[in-house]
Amino acid sequence: MNSAMGIIITMESIMRRITLFILVIALYMIPTLEVYADDQRGFIKVRDKDGQEVCLYENSYALLIGVSEYTNGWHKLPGVKNDIPLIKTALEEHGFKVIIIENPTYEKLDQEYRNFINKYGQRPDDRLLLYFSGHGHTMKLAYGADMGYIVPADAPNPNLDQTGFLSKAMSMQQIEVYAKQIQSKHAIFMFDSCFSGSIFDITRAVPANISYKTSRPVRQIITAGDTDETVPDRSIFCQQFIEALKGEGDTDKDGYITGMELGEFLQKKVTNYSKNSQHPQYGKIRDQFLDKGDLVFQIKPTVKQINIPTIESDQPHIDVRNKPSNIMMAGSSFMLPGLGQYKGERYISGTTFMVLSLGSLVTSIIGYLQYNNAMEKYDNSIKEYHNASNSDSILIAKQAMIKAHNDADNKYKFQQIMIITTGSVWAINTLHSLFVGPAKSENHNFHSSDVGLNSYGNDNSVYVALTYHF
CATH class of the missing domain: 3.40.50.1460 (Rossmann fold)
Structure with missing residues (x-):
């Protein structure tokens, strides 16, 4: 029983960590979800x-x-x-x-x-x-x-x-x-x-x-x-x-x-x-x-394209896109696995970390539920063992109790492995963002056809934006 109680106390600590992890992800995603919902509703x-x-x-x-x-x-x-x-x-x-x-x-x-x-x-x-x-x-x-x-x-x-x-x-x-x-x-x-x-x-x-x-x-x-x-x-x-x-x-x-x-x-x-x-x-x-x-x-704003005369240059262009620093990427990945990679335009690795993190987290939760069920069976087998009235029923109840204990122990070990796996994926994902950083852009020669001047708005309000096509 002491061993079982120790397992329960450890699992409670682990579940608190999982709950905290889920809450952090949920809080991070709430602003995005609210914006998406407003867009969908057409507010x-x-x-x-x-x-x-x-x-x-x-x-x-x-x-x-x-x-x-x-x-x-x-x-x-x-x-x-x-x-x-x-x-x-x-x-x-x-x-x-x-x-x-x-x-x-x-x-x-x-x-x-x-x-x-x-x-x-x-x-x-x-x-x-x-x-x-x-x-x-x-x-x-x-x-x-x-x-x-x-x-x-x-x-x-x-x-x-x-x-x-x-x-x-x-x-x-x-x-x-x-x-x-x-x-x-x-x-x-x-x-x-x-x-x-x-x-x-x-x-x-x-x-x-x-x-x-x-x-x-x-x-x-x-x-x-x-x-x-x-x-x-x-x-x-x-x-x-x-x-x-x-x-x-x-x-x-x-x-x-x-x-x-x-x-x-x-x-x-x-x-x-x-x-x-x-x-x-x-x-x-x-x-x-x-x-x-x-x-x-x-009424949606109108967009007009203004053509600019072609000008050739052999000078490589300067990448003016705002790319996050390694630390910013690592912080994003720590909050939500794969997010930092997405911000750094490393989409394949970002998707991989998201899928691995979600899979290991879901498997950990399933493992915990299976372990919880096994522990209930173990508790019931203990009660049956204490309530046994003769040698035959005591022997059968003891064997059932040992089997239930072994099953709970196996479920506990599996849960531990999945918790370690989830944490490892999380840590590797964060370190990957920190040391690998954003994707590098290839230099190419400047050409004026890459530049567009757009005007937005109606007769009362006009906005002008200079854009560069990469």
Whole structure:
């Protein structure tokens, strides 16, 4: 038993060291993981005209619905099939996760709107865009008001079956219900269709600058045209929406496109390019709690390459890349095996040390768990030995106890070997970084084609960088 207790005390000391090692690695990796997570989520922060930071979105989601195959009296729209993938690509470049639904019936359309909102529209700091491309229609209701409808694949033509149309088409009142079910603060509904915009206030105001008010809740709507207008199958609205996202929609050149800017841009461009046959409508729904903010797209800086005349020189170039010192590499490798080698551009050795360290550490932990299990069996065999009541049972229990002790001893020895191996790999990895240092670059003759002058930014902010290509 004394021997067993000694083994347990030693293993506790070893496990404390392993735990410390894991904690050190975890603490070192936390900043990297946080940056990676923010990049993946597409977290967006903007600055207002006074330079104050306004935090807007953690995630961005888009639902794209395209109806091209109509089956009940409407002409088909083959161009929709081409438009939806183009919009998907443009939105993905702005950090949106995109879901595409094609040719839904009324029941499918209703289900997909609800599913999308329930899954992606419940987090306040997310941004939603819901886009419909297909036929739209406006009807004069019995009490005199106009009501706009979007037309799913199975809705009949109202000129042939008005009752069937009303049971299958989706009214703007239903869209308003969806809009109010969303918990995300910013959502925009876009319709590449023409119908009456009866549920929202049509806007003519000049878009406001980015400010703290921008982050307040809003439900915005943009349509491709007004009542009784016709949208061509080759969509001007779609083309100009994509151009807007590329930067043309940033009418005030502040690096951002707000929902109001987008509506104003589409109204001007589509009206012009359609030769005044389409008049897009845009605005916010009539709700005092959902008409204060403004959805925002962030424009990526442009990059322009400036060519420099060719100049030859026989002088070897000076390696100006910032390379870590041997001590810095050793410190990094001590914190995380292989990291110093990576910083010194010794990628093969860095990968090797990372794999060896991780493998030996995992094997050590597995060995400890196996040893722990063996010790439990050994303790149980001791109890059985003391509880044995006759010579035969005592003999059997003694043999079982000896076997369990030997098994625990073997597991302990294996654990010791793996601990020594892990420590050795760690030490060798650190010494390798300290004495070998960063990779050396080969000299080559300077040539002006290796130099590039890049400018970044928009009309308000421009950054210039001189780069050398190795």
